[in-house]
Amino acid sequence: MYSKIKQIFVIFLGLFLLGATVEIFAQQPTASPTPVLYTEKTLAQMKQIQQAALQSDFALRQTAYLSYNIGARLTGSPQAQRAVEYVAGEMRKLGLDVRLQKLTVPHWVRGEERGELVEYDGMARGTKQKIVLTALGGSIATAPNGLVADVVVVNNFDELTQIGRKNIEGKIVLFNNKFDREMAAIGFGGQAYRHAAGYRGGGAIAAARFGAIGVLVRSAGGSQNRLAHTGAMRYAEGVKKIPAAAVSFEDAEMIDYLAKMGKVKIKLLLTPQTLPDTTSYNVIADLKGSEKPDEIVIVSGHLDSWDLGQGAIDDAAGVAVSMQVAYLLRQLKIRPKRTIRFVAWMNEENGVVGGRTYAQEEAANISKHFAAIESDLGANHPVGFHFAGKPEALPFLAPISKILKEQGAGLINLTEEAGTDIDPLTSKGVPSFAQWFDTRTYFNYHHTAADTFDKIVPRELAENGAVIAVLAYGLANLEQPLPR
Amino acid sequence: MYSKIKQIFVIFLGLFLLGATVEIFAQQPTASPTPVLYTEKTLAQMKQIQQAALQSDFALRQTAYLSYNIGARLTGSPQAQRAVEYVAGEMRKLGLDVRLQKLTVPHWVRGEERGELVEYDGMARGTKQKIVLTALGGSIATAPNGLVADVVVVNNFDELTQIGRKNIEGKIVLFNNKFDREMAAIGFGGQAYRHAAGYRGGGAIAAARFGAIGVLVRSAGGSQNRLAHTGAMRYAEGVKKIPAAAVSFEDAEMIDYLAKMGKVKIKLLLTPQTLPDTTSYNVIADLKGSEKPDEIVIVSGHLDSWDLGQGAIDDAAGVAVSMQVAYLLRQLKIRPKRTIRFVAWMNEENGVVGGRTYAQEEAANISKHFAAIESDLGANHPVGFHFAGKPEALPFLAPISKILKEQGAGLINLTEEAGTDIDPLTSKGVPSFAQWFDTRTYFNYHHTAADTFDKIVPRELAENGAVIAVLAYGLANLEQPLPR
Numbered sequence: 018m019y020s021k022i023k024q025i026f027v028i029f030l031g032l033f034l035l036g037a038t039v040e041i042f043a044q045q046p047t048a049s050p051t052p053v054l055y056t057e058k059t060l061a062q063m064k065q066i067q068q069a070a071l072q073s074d075f076a077l078r079q080t081a082y083l084s085y086n087i088g089a090r091l092t093g094s095p096q097a098q099r100a101v102e103y104v105a106g107e108m109r110k111l112g113l114d115v116r117l118q119k120l121t122v123p124h125w126v127r128g129e130e131r132g133e134l135v136e137y138d139g140m141a142r143g144t145k146q147k148i149v150l151t152a153l154g155g156s157i158a159t160a161p162n163g164l165v166a167d168v169v170v171v172n173n174f175d176e177l178t179q180i181g182r183k184n185i186e187g188k189i190v191l192f193n194n195k196f197d198r199e200m201a202a203i204g205f206g207g208q209a210y211r212h213a214a215g216y217r218g219g220g221a222i223a224a225a226r227f228g229a230i231g232v233l234v235r236s237a238g239g240s241q242n243r244l245a246h247t248g249a250m251r252y253a254e255g256v257k258k259i260p261a262a263a264v265s266f267e268d269a270e271m272i273d274y275l276a277k278m279g280k281v282k283i284k285l286l287l288t289p290q291t292l293p294d295t296t297s298y299n300v301i302a303d304l305k306g307s308e309k310p311d312e313i314v315i316v317s318g319h320l321d322s323w324d325l326g327q328g329a330i331d332d333a334a335g336v337a338v339s340m341q342v343a344y345l346l347r348q349l350k351i352r353p354k355r356t357i358r359f360v361a362w363m364n365e366e367n368g369v370v371g372g373r374t375y376a377q378e379e380a381a382n383i384s385k386h387f388a389a390i391e392s393d394l395g396a397n398h399p400v401g402f403h404f405a406g407k408p409e410a411l412p413f414l415a416p417i418s419k420i421l422k423e424q425g426a427g428l429i430n431l432t433e434e435a436g437t438d439i440d441p442l443t444s445k446g447v448p449s450f451a452q453w454f455d456t457r458t459y460f461n462y463h464h465t466a467a468d469t470f471d472k473i474v475p476r477e478l479a480e481n482g483a484v485i486a487v488l489a490y491g492l493a494n495l496e497q498p499l500p501r
Numbered sequence: 502m503y504s505k506i507k508q509i510f511v512i513f514l515g516l517f518l519l520g521a522t523v524e525i526f527a528q529q530p531t532a533s534p535t536p537v538l539y540t541e542k543t544l545a546q547m548k549q550i551q552q553a554a555l556q557s558d559f560a561l562r563q564t565a566y567l568s569y570n571i572g573a574r575l576t577g578s579p580q581a582q583r584a585v586e587y588v589a590g591e592m593r594k595l596g597l598d599v600r601l602q603k604l605t606v607p608h609w610v611r612g613e614e615r616g617e618l619v620e621y622d623g624m625a626r627g628t629k630q631k632i633v634l635t636a637l638g639g640s641i642a643t644a645p646n647g648l649v650a651d652v653v654v655v656n657n658f659d660e661l662t663q664i665g666r667k668n669i670e671g672k673i674v675l676f677n678n679k680f681d682r683e684m685a686a687i688g689f690g691g692q693a694y695r696h697a698a699g700y701r702g703g704g705a706i707a708a709a710r711f712g713a714i715g716v717l718v719r720s721a722g723g724s725q726n727r728l729a730h731t732g733a734m735r736y737a738e739g740v741k742k743i744p745a746a747a748v749s750f751e752d753a754e755m756i757d758y759l760a761k762m763g764k765v766k767i768k769l770l771l772t773p774q775t776l777p778d779t780t781s782y783n784v785i786a787d788l789k790g791s792e793k794p795d796e797i798v799i800v801s802g803h804l805d806s807w808d809l810g811q812g813a814i815d816d817a818a819g820v821a822v823s824m825q826v827a828y829l830l831r832q833l834k835i836r837p838k839r840t841i842r843f844v845a846w847m848n849e850e851n852g853v854v855g856g857r858t859y860a861q862e863e864a865a866n867i868s869k870h871f872a873a874i875e876s877d878l879g880a881n882h883p884v885g886f887h888f889a890g891k892p893e894a895l896p897f898l899a900p901i902s903k904i905l906k907e908q909g910a911g912l913i914n915l916t917e918e919a920g921t922d923i924d925p926l927t928s929k930g931v932p933s934f935a936q937w938f939d940t941r942t943y944f945n946y947h948h949t950a951a952d953t954f955d956k957i958v959p960r961e962l963a964e965n966g967a968v969i970a971v972l973a974y975g976l977a978n979l980e981q982p983l984p985r
Binding site: 085094098103142144270274462466470472 | 570572578582624630724725750751754758762811946949950951953956
């Protein structure tokens with residue numbers, strides 16, 4: 018998934034385009050003498066950590082293991098459980114205090130899924146044209162022998178309302194909202210995604226309200242390689258649950274073309290199951306601080322993934338660069354002043370139980386959470402980091418930015434949310450961070466069968482490792498409280 | 502498929518890189534006074550045809566119909582038969598003499614296909630990791646409940662020989678030969694493809710000779726989107742037939758990684774069937790010449806396709822631009838001097854029965870085939886055309902090139918073969934032609950589920966239509982015999 022990082026200060030886009038950096042914050046005169054933010058030693062160590070991260074292949078090897086040896090890690094699956102055990106074991110090997118935080122998680126299992134055009138203009142007798150589709154996470158099943166119905170194509174929610182119940186009742190609605198590839202291509206993949214994902218999340222409810230018996234959504238993603246993008250969907254109390262699937266870009270185009278020529282009838286077969294809730298875990302591993310061990314800086318990624326690919330970019334990479342922070346500090350024999358807490362979240366994709374449970378159980382301890390970082394947008398080149406917090410905190414971050422600028426990652430984007438799992442902390446005032454990624458290709462693979470290890474560019478993963486490690490260590494050793 | 506177009510004259514590459522064109526041929530002094538090659542009227546008409554083609558959407562609409570309304574057209578399928586009837590009907594609508602040339606064609610039908618890793622290092626108990634694969638055309642089936650065996654990975658035929666029978670017997674061989682994407686990216690997609698396709702075609706024979714019981718080949722194509730590229734494969738007399746499938750790039754990478762860590766066992770299920778040979782047809786439609794009606798210029802594409810996608814770039818587009826020649830001439834009320842013969846070939850992909858039967862039945866009439874054109878490499882921007890014939894013929898083609906240069910398609914590449922279906926004519930001396938395409942993306946989609954109509958760029962299809970129509974009309978109206 019992708020959290021709702023919003024660029025609330027347009028100025029930062031301006032800075033980005035001008036090639037400027039947030040160094041300006043550090044240069045602004047302050048009313049009182051500038052307090053020490055980072056000791057000289059800390060600054061030197063941050064540079065040392067950065068170089069070590071850029072050289073390390075620890076995160077790459079971990080990403081490979083999670084992707085290839087363990088594979089897709091949907092919440093509740095045996096692979097998710099193995100990933101919990103594996104990551105806990107790796108963190109213990111690094112000598113950290115590891116605990117498993119017990120969670121009660123949803124357990125949805127994909128089944129068979131098949132789509133076919135069974136009637137349309139010009140169809141060759143005795144044939145069916147295949148529709149590439151995949152059930153959306155949480156969808157109910159169709160009848161065991163499938164659902165056959167006419168398709169009605171709408172481009173957006175307004176069109177659905179306009180054509181009304183008489184044209185929708187008893188049919189399958191295809192929401193043909195187009196993922197904005199141009200927007201993604203110029204760097205705003207997240208914005209393009211959020212817009213498209215609205216149909217994936219809310220399409221079933223909207224269509225069912227007009228009497229639809231099934232819903233298809235054009236994939237919320239940029240693939241043009243006959244891949245369907247899965248992802249979470251919702252039902253609402255009092256609205257009939259209908260089966261929901263994403264079709265590939267190509268199949269949406271075909272159905273739209275054929276529907277303009279006449280009747281299009283489709284057969285849809287989905288056999289997913291929602292099993293009883295089950296038990297899973299967040300993996301939590303602490304590297305104790307030397308001076309303020311009760312103050313915590315979280316570095317994290319989510320361990321669960323969708324089930325179609327290997328969950329490499331979403332989010333083995335994020336877990337791996339987070340694991341790497343402790344590895345690097347051990348390797349360099351550096352101990353942070355505050356505690357750096359690694360968390361591998363469970364169930365980000367279809368419930369966020371891990372993130373919510375953590376925030377609940379730590380409710381009395383939120384003020385001790387100095388900062389939280391989540392890496393959950395792949396592993397492409399980072400241009401800097403997102404910061405969800407008070408603008409007054411920006412000058413405190415400028416020295417970190419200055420170091421990251423050396424690797425081309427010197428920008429800061431002030432935003433509202435930095436990651437889905439840490440959002441329950443962010444909303445309680447914990448300053449929150451994430452890499453600001455180049456997202457131009459991320460949404461071409463995200464939530465598809467092509468989210469595989471080969472999509473990781475080793476150099477770019479190393480850059481991410483450096484951003485996360487420098488940021489985590491810098492925050493852990495900041496000499497002042499961060500305004501919150 | 503893709504015929505073996507070979508660049509035998511390196512000089513043409515040099516000209517290409519220098520931005521030069523074959524106009525030099527026209528400027529070379531000749532011993533005798535230059536004969537008239539094209540009348541002024543013909544030259545003017547060629548320009549008129551070019552402009553009409555660049556404006557027309559006829560080929561685009563035909564490509565859409567073949568791709569969407571008819572769909573994949575594997576030889577022997579109901580869709581292939583419908584395509585025969587549809588194209589014949591369209592050509593009759595244009596007022597051409599249409600005949601169906603009866604063929605006895607192979608009838609291979611894809612079945613279920615599934616691959617799973619069932620044992621490897623780190624595997625989560627109770628899980629299987631999916632392998633994306635597709636049966637190669639012509640493959641036999643596995644046992645009905647599949648084939649379970651260890652995988653042995655080799656990068657090429659030499660490695661197979663080196664590791665020998667003791668390491669291969671009773672196993673499944675994965676030929677992990679890498680498609681050269683860099684070569685494709687700089688414009689040599691065909692060369693990259695030919696190299697990779699050697700393993701697809703010959704892998705089963707080579708592996709079976711060492712006792713393998715199944716063969717997987719890394720896809721002969723550039724997709725990095727979890728798509729397997731199908732294509733034809735061969736068996737040999739006296740060598741055991743073993744099931745053969747292509748795995749996606751991603752799956753080849755994963756198997757290779759896991760095999761380096763230890764044993765990898767795979768379950769392979771393929772249920773294709775080779776049914777008795779059946780009847781199909783080449784569609785042949787003549788636009789009679791006004792002066793030399795017995796001399797023939799063929800314009801053609803192949804009507805059959807692989808079955809995974811819609812056969813849009815391979816080769817609905819080629820059929821459509823060929824159909825368009827007659828459409829344009831009718832629209833402009835222009836009649837060629839020689840007969841322009843449209844042919845939609847059947848069975849290019851898995852047998853070339855259409856091309857071979859035509860050449861056999863026209864054996865006594867080969868000298869009347871003035872030229873043959875085949876469009877079978879998609880619909881990307883054409884930079885000129887390939888010519889398989891005598892170098893002495895090049896000056897005769899220069900005026901055509903000069904006109905095509907106006908649309909950025911002024912280059913000629915002297916080669917040995919211009920198209921699979923017309924190759925039986927080429928080898929008997931018929932001057933043969935094809936567009937010289939930008940092939941940088943073609944092999945990313947070719948023979949995959951993503952060979953769909955959306956891959957056609959309307960402007961570039963129109964450019965192809967112009968190259969084919971200008972070339973066909975120019976050849977039909979050439980005032981001199983073409984050296985052969």
